Amino acid sequence: FTSGKLKGMFGTVEIVADKMVNYLNEQLAEGDVKEFEMKHVMGTYAIDVIASLFFGLEINSFLEPNNEILNVSRKVNEPTFGSVVRGTCQFLYPSLEKLFIRMGWREQAPNMMRQIVQRTIKMREEQNISRKDMLQLLMQLRNKGEISADDNDWSAKAGNDASKPMSIETIASNLFLFYVAGFETTASGISFTAFELAQQPAALEKVQRDVKQALEKHDNKFTYEAIQDMKYLELCLMETTRKYPGLPILNRQCTRDYPLPDSNLVIKEGTPIIISLFGLHRDANYFPDPMLWQPERFVNQNYDPVAYMPFGAGPRHCIAQR
Ligand code: HEM
The missing domain is CATH 1.10.630.10 (Cytochrome P450)
Known part of the structure; x- marks a missing residue:
């Protein structure tokens, strides 16, 4: 890849x-x-x-x-x-x-x-x-x-x-x-992405302009390089994978006993863990107005990057992220 x-x-x-x-x-x-x-x-x-x-x-x-x-x-x-x-x-x-x-x-x-x-x-x-x-x-x-x-x-x-x-x-x-x-x-x-764009004419117009400009820059040829220049389109896809994560959960296994901060609970080594991406990505603490589909939030830094994991995290993250 x-x-x-x-x-x-x-x-x-x-x-x-x-x-x-x-x-x-x-x-x-x-x-x-x-x-x-x-x-x-x-x-x-x-x-x-x-x-x-x-x-x-x-x-x-x-x-x-x-x-x-x-x-x-x-x-x-x-x-x-x-x-x-x-x-x-x-x-x-x-x-x-x-x-x-x-x-x-x-x-x-x-x-x-x-x-x-x-x-x-x-x-x-x-x-x-x-x-x-x-x-x-x-x-x-x-x-x-x-x-x-x-x-x-x-x-x-x-x-x-x-x-x-x-x-x-x-x-x-x-x-x-x-x-x-x-x-x-x-x-x-x-x-x-199409579903959200269909409801947001301003964003649709913006993404059409973005694609058109990128193509013009590349002699109207649809190439790998032209896609790299479709910046707003990328923001749209980022926001879609935020609001509608392709996988709603991540799976992990606890590798050593982990005392949960501020509690008496300990997650024992070997415990299977399910992390809700859906829950994280729609939590207003990390993404203000989570039900709004706003590609601009990634430009305005209006989110907590640590909570954004549409392709997972660490050595087993999705190979297709790029
Ligand atoms: C928008 C599209 C996609 C999304 C949102 C997505 C999301 C994810 C997520 C969340 C994981 C789990 C990562 C983790 O546990 O840290 C994953 C794993 C994986 N994905 Fe994707 N994926 C997408 C497309 C694809 C495609 C097109 C392929 C095929 C080429 C692919 C291949 C894989 C594989 C092989 C893994 C397992 C990696 C491992 O366990 O080492 N994904 N993906």
Whole structure:
């Protein structure tokens, strides 16, 4: 996730963004008015970015709503009794997971994803295909033992002493984690931003001006560098992740006995801790008028930065923060 790697993958994301814009243009004639369910539009966009960037699949879910990756995604999010029980246990009693596996209780979606990853890796290796995406970086790590510091080097061709320290299983489970962590968070982050902007014409106008000016500065080309200059847009996204944190909680485990100040209570070593981001981000002590969506609060320093943790904190913070 260095700037160089992100820059390299930018074109891959842009192709998906173009598909979304084409879809919206087709739905909406010039000057026309139509209602859209933004969560659906942005969820479709997010799944296509994930399919392309993580799994190396070029799909268009706007036009083909029954493609392979959408079917897996529906399976993951299916709220069956079994999936709710298992999901809750994975969070609250993770040790039960081993028992479930021993009992032969297989989850379908991770298996389906594993097959997609296996198939794509095989195809890329056999046909010597290199593509600028996350799968390629993980293949590089598997085949060469490290990810190249040279941002132009995306080759994953194994050397002579190819010991392959990383299994396909590990690649597939990392990509599955990226999917789980990145799908809903991205889709809801953009949707909530659109939702707030739709209610605040002044902010909408400001963000449109911001985007236009940044594009003008970069020869009207939509590039990685142009996005860095969209400062007000960034403030809007910051404020959305404040008011609507993509993950409502952080999980931690207490590593040594901790006496709570001004009380007789001690949090014992080993205690699982849940930190409510939702609670912190909507607490008037840290963010005055917390229910107001005000991108300017980050410019006016009208908040407590210590309480702002939309991407978590410390060594396990979100890899996608940048
Ligand atoms: C607006 C979008 C996103 C938000 C608000 C968000 C938020 C978070 C938060 C709060 C955590 C927990 C961090 C902690 O415990 O300190 C996290 C972890 C993580 N996120 Fe994100 N995330 C977003 C997008 C993504 C995307 C697109 C990806 C995939 C590339 C991703 C991958 C991860 C991973 C792998 C972790 C676990 C890191 C670890 O445990 O070491 N996130 N994210």
